[in-house]
Amino acid sequence: MAHNENHQVQLQFLGAAGTVTGSKTYLQTNKYKILIDCGLFQGGKSERKLNKLDKLPFAPSELDAILVTHGHLDHTGYLPVLVKKGFKGPIYATHPTKEIAEVILHDSAKIQAEDTAAANKRRDQSRKPRKPLYKTKHVNKTISLFETHPDKEWVELGNRVKFRFLKSGHILGSASIELEVNGKIFLFSGDVGQRAPLILDAPVRSKKADYVILESTYGDKLHDLALSPYQALQEVVNSTFDKGGTLVIPSFAVERAQEIIVLLHNLMEEKSIPSVPVYLDSPMGIDITRLFQDHSSWHNLTESETEKLTKNVHIIQEYQETLGVLHADGPKQKIIIAGSGMVTGGRVLYYLKQLVGDAKNTVLLVGHQATGTRGQQLASGAPFIKIDGEKYKVEAQVSQIGSLSAHGDQEDLLWWLGLLRASKQVFLNHGEPEAAEALRTKIKGQFKWPVEIAAMDKTYTL
Structure with a gap:
């Protein structure tokens, strides 16, 4: 040069x-x-x-x-x-x-x-x-x-x-x-x-x-800040449970899942939503949650809030356990957080196959949905989604909380x-x-x- x-x-x-x-x-x-x-x-x-x-x-x-x-x-x-x-x-x-x-x-x-x-x-x-x-x-x-x-x-x-x-x-x-x-x-x-x-x-x-x-x-x-993420989540949970449905949240295992768990805990503690089982079906979820406990200088959660990340949350690691979540004894109403966040793969596909065809249920999208992903198709009101080569009719309510991005x-x-x-x-x-x-x-x-x-x-x- x-x-x-x-x-x-x-x-x-x-x-x-x-x-x-x-x-x-x-x-x-x-x-x-x-x-x-x-x-x-x-x-x-x-x-x-x-x-x-x-x-x-x-x-x-x-x-x-x-x-x-x-x-x-x-x-x-x-x-x-x-x-x-x-x-x-x-x-x-x-x-x-x-x-x-x-x-x-x-x-x-x-x-x-x-x-x-x-x-x-x-x-x-x-x-x-x-x-x-x-x-x-x-x-x-x-x-x-x-x-x-x-x-x-x-x-x-x-x-x-x-x-x-x-x-x-x-x-x-x-x-x-x-x-x-x-x-x-x-x-x-x-x-x-x-x-x-x-x-x-x-x-x-x-x-x-x-x-x-x-x-x-x-x-x-611009994120819709008319409702705080707290209020928006409360509305989605209650409207789902009023219909007798199950709430499925496709979520990234890092950050989004932890934020949602903290919000749900707080809403249940103040009785703004019913106390129902929360399942985190993500093999990565438990590891990421441990990282929050190890790196307190990187977040603003208190020690007790960090503890809530695993308290009263059913963490599913093996696929065999996934198969049992929807058929578990006990309350029919539940909240399932499962990867992946853009619905491109992961355990959430199993739940969607079972739940997306029922109008009582809700699919809540909480992150950016890139073009070409199933998440983006759901967000834009697609009447069907394709999973493993099969078409599934979308009857469930699809909601989005942009302020959780x-x-x-x-x-x-x-x-x-x-x-x-x-x-x-x-x-x-x-x-x-x-x-x-x-x-x-x-x-x-x-x-x-x-x-x-x-x-x-x-x-x-x-």
């Missing part, structure tokens, strides 16, 4: 551009190659196909480091693929993020093994057997490469390159990343929570950044930017096209900064 190019930085979005999953942002200088997040694409077939494409612009062994904002699968789920293909460098994260990633990646390897086994049973013998993207042994190797740091601590990556984590209020351990390269600050938002998250500390706002890479999941939406809405994202001095450029990623465009217009209007919607695979020279 010519001398005047030495300070050039190139950014390339290898995922979460024009979509909300598969987050991977590649930053390179003439000396360093760094990946920020390394997630799986989730959603319909076309999204999932992107996980199999072998078109990364680097050999995994060439990467100097991977920085991870948080433990969700769409930010960590591709890490074992890179490790399998030769990445041996450090993976930097906060301590809770490492532990959450460990739980989530082991679960991912297990699901892939089950899914490929089932697909191979059904396949035409003339076609090649399917293989999982990675196995448990690759997950173990991946976890051994993690190096953890507390938030706010500057970490030197090399000559004139350092970074630090700042709490982002999205899930336990989640952080934005301030990365300083040759005196310029690149601020990667990761996923940003609401200004006043229910059980986490509020997102930390940076005062200075030259380039901002900002998520735009809810860039075109782990993502900040448009106003939260503008608030998060609010302390920054003038930025040279904002890139919007991690959002559907309409959401990103609406946020781009707002940021340009309010801050007068140049804003670009990140395009997949395009290289930006800064």
